[in-house]
Amino acid sequence: MMYNSFMNDDFISTVSHELRTPLTSIRGFSETILNSWDKLDDESKKKFLKIIIEQSNRLINLVENMLSVSKLQETRGDFVYKEFSIKPVIDMTCSVIKNQYSDKTFEVIIDEKTPPILADKDKFQQIMTNLIENAAKYGDLNTKITIKSCYDNEFVSIKVMNTGIEINEEDYEKIFTKFSRIDNPLTRKVQGSGLGLYITKNLVEKMGGNISVTSKEHLTTFEVKLPVSNIERQAKNAVSHADN
Numbered sequence: 001m002m003y004n005s006f007m008n009d010d011f012i013s014t015v016s017h018e019l020r021t022p023l024t025s026i027r028g029f030s031e032t033i034l035n036s037w038d039k040l041d042d043e044s045k046k047k048f049l050k051i052i053i054e055q056s057n058r059l060i061n062l063v064e065n066m067l068s069v070s071k072l073q074e075t076r077g078d079f080v081y082k083e084f085s086i087k088p089v090i091d092m093t094c095s096v097i098k099n100q101y102s103d104k105t106f107e108v109i110i111d112e113k114t115p116p117i118l119a120d121k122d123k124f125q126q127i128m129t130n131l132i133e134n135a136a137k138y139g140d141l142n143t144k145i146t147i148k149s150c151y152d153n154e155f156v157s158i159k160v161m162n163t164g165i166e167i168n169e170e171d172y173e174k175i176f177t178k179f180s181r182i183d184n185p186l187t188r189k190v191q192g193s194g195l196g197l198y199i200t201k202n203l204v205e206k207m208g209g210n211i212s213v214t215s216k217e218h219l220t221t222f223e224v225k226l227p228v229s230n231i232e233r234q235a236k237n238a239v240s241h242a243d244n
Contacts, residue, residue, distance in 0.1 A: 019062065022055035065195040068126075079120040079206065083229035086110065086117060086124070086156065090147055093128045101136040109148035117156045118229040119207045128158075130200045131222050135162035138220075155209065155225040167215035175213065176201040 029048040033040065040048075087110045094106040117124070128147075135145045139162035146161040167175065178198045204211045209226040 019059070022058045022062075025055045026052050026059075062195075065199060068195075068199045079123060081118055081120055081207075083116045083118055084121055084124075086114065086149060086158065089121065089125050090128055090132075090158075093125060093132055094145075094147070097129070097133050097136055100133075103142050104136045104139065105144045106132075107144055107146045109146065111148070111150045113151050114149045114156055115151060116229040117226045119209075119226050123203045123207065124226070127200050127203050127224060128160075130196045131160040131224070134196060135160050135220070135222070138162065138164055140164045140218075151228070152225065154228055156228055158224045158226070159221050160224075161219060161221045163218050164220065166218060167213065167220055169215075172213050172215075176211070 029052050033045060033048050037045075087108070090108055090110070094108060098104070098106055132145060132147065139145060143163050147158065148161075149156060149158045151157075176197050178195065201211050204224055204226065207226060209224060211222065211224050213220065213222050215221070
């Protein structure tokens with residue numbers, strides 16, 4: 001059964017803890033509204049309902065991440081590879097995330113020499129969503145999120161950059177592990193499951209790429225490298241042989 005190796009004691013314990021907090025909030029504020037409806041003013045009702053919606057969204061995201069992690073445990077993935085340009089996917093992802101983080105501006109810089117990649121388009125969109133949303137979530141208020149790409153030795157390099165609290169070098173590997181969250185003043189305020197970067201790393205590596213992070217002088221950069229398409233690779237090789 002698919003979940004046998006996945007549903008171990010540590011996982012169940014951690015997920016139970018993650019689920020308990022939003023469920024408790026939803027139940028508590030729902031009971032308050034129901035039991036004290038006539039005593040609450042409209043502003044309080046709106047405030048409590050907003051909290052219920054936020055915690056419901058947190059639950060949805062957690063469940064979606066749990067399902068993504070469970071799929072990663074399968075020996076055979078459901079990846080559908082095709083050649084496509086990255087810019088339309090990144091532009092669409094930024095436009096969606098921009099609605100949620102109105103204090104951020106988004107700059108997309110795609111080098112004109114960036115070739116198409118060979119990847120699963122839906123999985124690539126999930127990777128970009130995780131990284132760009134992560135940058136917006138943990139970046140300083142009223143700052144810019146920059147996404148830029150270039151061609152790098154048969155790989156397309158995509159960097160997602162934000163300014164904010166730095167990630168310590170000793171945590172570079174840790175943040176890509178399951179349920180891992182580093183401890184700093186910002187992460188204590190921002191809710192998260194600790195699954196997003198774990199999922200992202202697994203998706204990137206299953207598509208033949210790699211991911212890394214650097215964080216210095218208040219600038220954090222996540223870099224993803226994915227293989228270029230077969231057509232582009234053959235064309236580059238042909239040019240290289242002709243030059244020789």
